[in-house]
Amino acid sequence: MAAALLHHHARGSVTVRSAGSAPADTINPAVRQVMAEIGIDLSREQPKLLTSDAVQACDVVISMGCGDACPIFPGKRYLDWQLPDPAGKSPDEIRPIRDDIDTRVRALLAELVPDPTV
Template identity: 85%
Template sequence: MTPEVLFVCVHNAGRSQMAAALLDHHAGGRVIVRSAGSAPADTINPAVRQVMAEIGIDLSREQPKLLTTDAVQASDVVITMGCGDACPVFPGKRYLDWQVPDPAGKSADEVRPIRDEIDARVRALLARLVPEPTV
């Protein structure tokens, strides 16, 4: 069974978009990844697009999406990133809350360390969700 992960933040324009793109990139199809926001912005943060492009991940076609109950119900792991109580909670789901700075209003230089922190968390999560086969 392929694990399903949902990243949630308020605007789905920064942290959750970076986390979803990084997990999708590193998982190579081994995890189904979604992101959403409780109050989605109109567009993804330009500094977020820039720092992701610097590492070869293109967010130009991505748009912030509204958090739905269906997305939460379909997920095995729900990772909140500063959405507070806006995320619906369902029994039997695994919830993690990642306290990561919000990139809103920050320059690319300020967003890079946030991207790198999210990347480290995503890699650790992936190792737990889909352990590498031992040879």
């Protein structure tokens, strides 16, 4: 959700990568549903494994509780967003998670690119 929201709001002003330390085989259907409700289509997305190369290519790394499984490199900015896992939750339970992530993404984007339309 975070990568899709950042990609959506940034409109190409930042490069977004998404990966997980223990990715599922598919994106949770309820997550797809709540993202579609706000106009974000995840139908072509697939969970990806987090690699050291992906982390090295980033300036900012946002983790959501991956702990020691996330590679750490000097000079990178790391943010750990403690959020409930949407796995097994209903759309009604996921919407507040989505909205919390959206708020965090917008704040981060405002720091990274003060005017994302430029």
